[in-house]
Amino acid sequence: MKTANPESQGIRSEDLVSLLEELESKGLDMHSLLVMRNGVLVSESYWKPYTETSLQRMYSVTKSLVAIAIGILAHQHKLTLDDPVCRYFPEKLPKQPSEALLQTTIRDMLRMESCHKKTTYKLSDNPDWVGSFFTTPADHQPGSFFLYDTSATHVLGALVEKLAGKELLAFLRDELLSGTDFSSEAYALKDPMGVTLAGSGLLCTSRDLLVVAQTFADPESPYHDYFLEAASKQVDTWPDAAGGLKDLQEGYGYYIWRTTHQGFCFYGMGGQLAVFAPEKQVIIVTTAWLKHTQGGLQELFDAIWGFIDSMGEQPLPENPGAFKALRAMERGRNLRVAPGTLDLACRLGRYTLPENETGIRNIVVTKKGNELLVLVNGRYRGSFGIGTNSVGPFLFHPGWQAACSAALDVRQVLRLHVQLLGPELGDMTLLLAPGSLRLAFCLEPDIPVRQGVSFASCTQE
Numbered sequence: 538m539k540t541a542n543p544e545s546q547g548i549r550s551e552d553l554v555s556l557l558e559e560l561e562s563k564g565l566d567m568h569s570l571l572v573m574r575n576g577v578l579v580s581e582s583y584w585k586p587y588t589e590t591s592l593q594r595m596y597s598v599t600k601s602l603v604a605i606a607i608g609i610l611a612h613q614h615k616l617t618l619d620d621p622v623c624r625y626f627p628e629k630l631p632k633q634p635s636e637a638l639l640q641t642t643i644r645d646m647l648r649m650e651s652c653h654k655k656t657t658y659k660l661s662d663n664p665d666w667v668g669s670f671f672t673t674p675a676d677h678q679p680g681s682f683f684l685y686d687t688s689a690t691h692v693l694g695a696l697v698e699k700l701a702g703k704e705l706l707a708f709l710r711d712e713l714l715s716g717t718d719f720s721s722e723a724y725a726l727k728d729p730m731g732v733t734l735a736g737s738g739l740l741c742t743s744r745d746l747l748v749v750a751q752t753f754a755d756p757e758s759p760y761h762d763y764f765l766e767a768a769s770k771q772v773d774t775w776p777d778a779a780g781g782l783k784d785l786q787e788g789y790g791y792y793i794w795r796t797t798h799q800g801f802c803f804y805g806m807g808g809q810l811a812v813f814a815p816e817k818q819v820i821i822v823t824t825a826w827l828k829h830t831q832g833g834l835q836e837l838f839d840a841i842w843g844f845i846d847s848m849g850e851q852p853l854p855e856n857p858g859a860f861k862a863l864r865a866m867e868r869g870r871n872l873r874v875a876p877g878t879l880d881l882a883c884r885l886g887r888y889t890l891p892e893n894e895t896g897i898r899n900i901v902v903t904k905k906g907n908e909l910l911v912l913v914n915g916r917y918r919g920s921f922g923i924g925t926n927s928v929g930p931f932l933f934h935p936g937w938q939a940a941c942s943a944a945l946d947v948r949q950v951l952r953l954h955v956q957l958l959g960p961e962l963g964d965m966t967l968l969l970a971p972g973s974l975r976l977a978f979c980l981e982p983d984i985p986v987r988q989g990v991s992f993a994s995c996t997q998e
Contacts, residue, residue: 546574547849550859553580556844568824569743575818584870586928592740593824596805599739600690600792606697608763609712615700618644629671637675645679646689647791648772652679657688664729667695683772687736694735705733719748747822750811767791768801784838814845829979875954877944879924884951893991909943933984971995
């Protein structure tokens with residue numbers, strides 16, 4: 538990937554420093570920020586422990602890749618966008634499919650105008666997620682209005698794999714990403730039947746996402762006309778379509794959101810973004826976890842657009858001092874830690890709880906070196922850095938990685954803070970005091986405890 542200093546592309550290093558400072562001042566939990574202009578990478582920041590080789594769950598950015606793959610198949614004359622999707626899945630159809638289902642086209646599904654109001658595989662325990670799209674009764678005629686339906690994307694991902702004879706990501710590697718810097722380590726999660734989780738399953742690096750975005754924006758691509766169509770407004774969205782986010786009320790293309798400033802983006806839950814500003818020839822990639830931060834996504838968009846608006850059109854004189862300060866800042870970011878003091882001796886011991894809604898019966902907190910060791914219900918173990926993040930297995934799921942920290946807040950309450958690193962993202966805070974416990978989390982997957990408040994007695998060592 539070609540790199541250069543920002544000034545060569547009409548960007549002041551000071552403005553990049555200001556952007557990074559703004560994101561931190563707003564308390565946004567960023568993981569990475571990459572800035573490309575005119576096909577040149579000018580800035581690359583990571584918040585440790587994330588690095589350029591870290592695989593990040595991209596969630597609904599995966600949908601944009603599905604749209605790209607469908608366009609490639611259309612270019613190869615293996616389908617057309619106006620084909621009824623039922624044509625390709627006769628084995629999944631009920632005995633008497635509804636007219637609404639039979640009329641649903643690939644284009645309807647790309648525009649989130651399918652015949653379903655909800656993601657069908659979330660309505661039952663049926664492991665055949667693809668089949669659920671066809672057997673769930675239709676709610677309305679396709680093409681009527683925009684409604685976000687991840688099962689439609691899942692079906693189109695399965696269609697790609699059916700026609701290509703290979704996994705979605707393998708198809709894209711062969712047909713689009715061959716010869717690029719897209720990493721060999723990137724992969725996608727599967728549904729219970731082994732079909733790529735096309736609505737949310739991609740795990741890749743931030744650079745990988747930038748490579749896909751750069752390829753998508755390449756005017757020399759043989760698929761460029763389709764990509765322009767996919768990124769253009771195909772349907773109106775509704776005001777609360779993305780939680781009321783102003784920047785995503787500008788319309789929708791094919792699994793691509795229109796934005797303010799005549800831009801568009803690949804969008805994944807929590808702040809996984811590839812933001813395109815065509816008039817400025819700029820692509821900005823972010824990874825983050827902002828789902829718990831009220832208004833955080835809009836603050837991120839506002840900061841991005843403010844930075845883009847500051848760009849000039851001509852190369853600028855080099856500014857070695859500002860450039861050096863930028864590079865130091867790019868390398869010096871860290872994920873947030875639990876705030877407070879670090880003298881935690883008063884909170885060591887065993888906490889015993891009566892029956893309560895969280896499912897936690899007892900907690901044992903001990904100290905070893907610069908870490909707190911936490912044992913929950915005699916089964917779940919975790920390590921929390923004191924004033925720093927300790928990276929390791931997540932307390933309630935050892936298969937997931939997490940950054941964990943501990944501190945004593947101003948109320949003398951022990952705060953245990955968790956940020957999941959993958960393959961799932963999320964955050965959890967456990968507050969412990971002699972008389973009470975509070976557990977709060979923002980997680981997509983289930984864990985063996987529930988959010989709640991309970992009273993506890995504590996026997997200190």
